[in-house]
Amino acid sequence: MEDEVRNVIIIGSGPAGYTAGLYTARALLEPLMFAGYMSGGQLMLTSDIENFPGYPEGIGGPEMMLQLREQSERFGLEVHDKNVERVDFSEQPFKVWVEGELFLSRSIIICTGAESIWLGAEGEEEQKGRGISTCATCDGAFFRDEEVLVIGGGDSAMEEATFLTRFASKVTIIHRRDVFKASKVMYERALNNPKIEIKTFKTIKKWLSDENGIIGAILQDSRDNSEEEISCTGAFIAIGHKPITKFLENQVETDESGYIIPNIHTMTSVPGIFAAGDVVDTRYRQAITAAGMGCQAAIDTEKWLEDQH
Ligand SMILES: Cc1cc2nc3c(=O)[nH]c(=O)nc-3n(C[C@H](O)[C@H](O)[C@H](O)COP(=O)(O)OP(=O)(O)OC[C@H]3O[C@@H](n4cnc5c(N)ncnc54)[C@H](O)[C@@H]3O)c2cc1C
Structure with missing residues (x-):
């Protein structure tokens, strides 16, 4: 002492x-x-x-x-x-x-x-800071004219997705349910943005990457476990x-x-x-x-x- x-x-x-x-x-x-x-x-x-x-x-x-x-x-x-x-x-x-x-x-x-709370999906640990981020304000500008994902269904996910449309050519919001925690106004702003697509009932099963960072992800449907591949060079996890x-x-x-x-x-x-x-x-x-x-x-x-x- x-x-x-x-x-x-x-x-x-x-x-x-x-x-x-x-x-x-x-x-x-x-x-x-x-x-x-x-x-x-x-x-x-x-x-x-x-x-x-x-x-x-x-x-x-x-x-x-x-x-x-x-x-x-x-x-x-x-x-x-x-x-x-x-x-x-x-x-x-x-x-x-x-x-x-x-x-x-x-x-x-x-x-x-x-x-930041991370998803813990396969391949995530290795790609943190190599395309996968938890802060759009910090890293959004690195994805000019690229396709990015935003994971989450709350206000921050909607805000980050809308912000990212300034840089990215396309933003896809991935949400595990079809009910959104986001406020109606934030959700509708994202929904009506022509650069944003919203995919519901999807989770990230695995991140796909090459030597330069992420190149996409395998999405899994939470209703029937079916899988689909999506390409992206950036992803923003906004789950809290x-x-x-x-x-x-x-x-x-x-x-x-x-x-x-x-x-x-x-x-x-x-x-x-x-x-x-x-x-x-x-x-x-x-x-x-x-x-x-x-x-x-x-x-x-x-x-x-x-x-x-
Ligand atoms: C990947 C990433 C990129 C980012 N990029 C940017 C950017 O470009 N620009 C920007 O402005 N912001 C950026 N941010 C956000 C920025 O890092 C945070 O806003 C900022 O670091 C917060 O500072 P802080 O001092 O509050 O806490 P932190 O930076 O979180 O520091 C907390 C400290 O508390 C210590 N600590 C925790 N528990 C204990 C304990 N029990 N005993 C003693 N010490 C403890 C930790 O060791 C750490 O030193 C980024 C964040 C992340 C995750």
């Missing part, structure tokens, strides 16, 4: 975590970060980021995350590449257990992000995201999906516990918005700590 009580512990090392680290370090709060099982966060999975301001030629995800880390470490952020297992936010100082060791802190910033909040054991208020609900600005239902990035964000889920929230959480933390004196 560490006797020292830190000013702030940051949990998670995506764009939100590093930006919170940069701001709290520059505010001389001597922040401590636990970077987690996936140091650098979701962008470690992507090769090209073209929409983060400041990189006119674009930048690789891992390279950008390394730069964010270097920048915040330069001002004194202490980073441990370890996972937080358990927390106790019931009293001050807050308790954080990391690989069996206990750390204490006056405030915490949770930046643990969210995971899962925020990483299980380790918090309901100690801060979340919605029914597990997203943290902000109470005052970035502060959660527990005074002194703040949250930023995809772990609170059901809408934007971008590196720049996560970084922006990381900045907000750092400033809120700094002011809250000041008010405690």
Whole structure:
């Protein structure tokens, strides 16, 4: 156990975590970060980021995350590449257990992000980032004049499909039922778009690929198990995201999906516990918005700590 009580512990090392680290370090709060099982966060999975301001030629995800880390470490952020297992936010100082060791802190910033839900179809693991994506805003522009699939039946699937028609020559929505969770207006917008075809009662049985990435998929009919082949060079899985909040054991208020609900600005239902990035964000889920929230959480933390004196 560490006797020292830190000013702030940051949990998670995506764009939100590093930006919170940069701001709290520059505010001389001597922040401590636990970077987690996936140091650098979701962008470690992507090769090209073209929409983060400041990189006119674009930048690789891992390279950008390394730069964010270097920048915040330069001002004194202490980073441990370890996972937080358990927390106790019931009293001050807050308790954080990391690989069996206990750390204490006056405030915490949770930046643990969210995971996209994947289908788990045959051939998917190998083709992640090689044609199969979970973010049309991020990767749509790579599929100019190509044929792509969108898998899902909710609002995000309809939104992603409509967005993708700006680039793709054809977008096929694949849905396992004929009932859509999407709102009527979103569904009808997709239905009436001449570039979109909707295939119902279909699931992805297997992804087909060659040395350059995916070239199609085998679809299976959920009514009679019959199969058909469809060609595409891109596919967007839009069946949801899962925020990483299980380790918090309901100690801060979340919605029914597990997203943290902000109470005052970035502060959660527990005074002194703040949250930023995809772990609170059901809408934007971008590196720049996560970084922006990381900045907000750092400033809120700094002011809250000041008010405690
Ligand atoms: C394939 C792909 C491509 C993308 N491309 C783009 C793009 O081009 N442009 C763009 O703007 N956005 C893109 N995004 C979205 C972007 O990655 C996210 O919006 C952003 O990373 C969210 O940042 P975050 O800091 O909230 O969390 P994340 O990046 O998800 O980071 C979460 C962090 O929390 C850590 N963590 C989790 N649990 C624990 C724990 N118990 N203890 C300690 N640490 C923990 C993880 O290790 C990780 O470091 C893409 C996403 C994906 C999946």
